[in-house]
Amino acid sequence: MRCPKCRHENDADAAFCSSCGATLDSSGSLLSLNKTLVLVIIVLSSILAVMRDIIIFQTIIKIKPLKF
Numbered sequence: 001m002r003c004p005k006c007r008h009e010n011d012a013d014a015a016f017c018s019s020c021g022a023t024l025d026s027s028g029s030l031l032s033l034n035k036t037l038v039l040v041i042i043v044l045s046s047i048l049a050v051m052r053d054i055i056i057f058q059t060i061i062k063i064k065p066l067k068f
């Protein structure tokens with residue numbers, strides 16, 4: 001991994017630059033964190049959508065007999 005500060009080439013899994021000590025994996029871990037966050041939001045929203053559909057479906061089932 002190349003250091004964004006001093007362009008020194010470090011190990012791919014290096015956390016800090018061996019030349020200037022700059023943090024190397026901050027953008028990478030932030031990106032994976034964002035990906036995880038997006039995935040969690042997608043999963044949660046699909047769960048919420050399914051729950052909403054179930055609640056709407058149950059409400060329709062409950063309301064219909066009352067109407068007739």
Ligand SMILES: [Zn+2]
Nearest residue numbers: 003006017020
């Ligand atoms: Zn550096």
